[in-house]
């Protein structure tokens with residue numbers, strides 16, 4: 001290996017203390033010591049372009065967030081059992097980004113916790129237990145959430161109360177049908193099968209970017225029929241915005257808005273604190289009220305002063321730096337450039353996505369769409385060797401996942417496309 005000695009040593013020590021469940025990204029792993037914007041710097045001072053990390057949404061080590069957290073660290077950290085004006089201010093600001101029907105907030109620390117709470121509330125409210133997710137969904141790591149996260153592997157059991165539907169890939173729609181009809185039928189079939197096995201529906205939960213399924217953001221407009229079917233069966237719709245939220249998809253703060261539906265519950269996490277653990281669940285009050293009256297919800301760190309300071313600082317930056325507009329501009333330029341570079345490639349089936357969430361599907365043959373995971377891995381590692389970070393996703397891990405910090409600006413887009421063109425010339 002050409003890895004620097006210190007990195008080899010770190011990896012050897014790492015293998016000793018962390019179990020085999022911890023995997024490193026890239027054939028030649030990387031270690032970073034600092035960052036700014038969409039850039040990461042290694043120990044030798046090399047600048048990498050980060051086109052993968054969504055947690056530092058307003059940019060690595062953003063000074064406004066760092067200052068807000070540092071100030072709060074040196075003042076006080078109290079939990080939600082004390083009145084905190086800053087928490088109320090934050091809740092009001094965050095809820096103002098939602099349709100008015102969604103008016104109650106709970107704060108937790110991770111996306112998994114948020115989804116765990118969302119499903120508990122859904123079960124309580126509906127009296128049902130059935131859960132519907134997409135075929136290659138990931139929603140988190142608690143036992144409950146793992147039971148409907150099929151990507152976790154053969155060792156992680158799925159619940160008998162869980163049913164799977166296609167991700168909204170327009171290529172799966174039968175001739176003469178529509179995506180709305182296809183998705184509605186998928187959900188109807190799942191509900192019927194649950195009922196045959198004695199399960200009433202609690203919730204349909206979908207990632208609004210269908211990230212682990214391979215990134216399917218378009219076309220929009222099929223969700224109304226799907227949500228209507230869920231409501232007819234007495235269930236609720238939970239929009240998992242852990243990936244798609246906070247302006248990632250460009251056109252709006254939340255992914256569900258693009259579909260013209262108002263979910264019953266929305267969960268969010270990852271970018272919410274730009275790295276400080278904070279996640280949220282937003283409810284229609286009629287869905288969460290009885291649960292709140294009957295079940296105590298206290299989360300030691302969730303909603304305490306420091307994560308809330310981080311969350312508020314992220315909202316400041318999203319507003320002040322007009323991030324959503326940058327996401328639209330950078331995302332459009334990125335997809336247009338990728339389409340241009342790959343338009344004659346026999347190995348690129350599709351460039352898709354919205355805002356700064358972009359997928360490039362890599363296949364053995366454009367006609368058969370047979371996945372080519374090995375080629376996808378080669379592209380990812382070639383990009384890494386040229387100091388640009390991306391990864392792969394989808395059931396066959398053959399879709400490049402390009403999901404940079406939202407600080408990704410036009411210079412970053414140019415650098416990305418120039419490098420991608422070099423890699424594509426050799427590989428695609």
Ligand code: PMP
Pocket residue numbers: 109110111112113115138139140141207211240242243269270
């Ligand atoms: N939902 C989705 C859509 C996710 O992508 C993830 C994390 N990859 C989670 C939930 C879980 O979030 P966390 O890792 O913060 O628990």
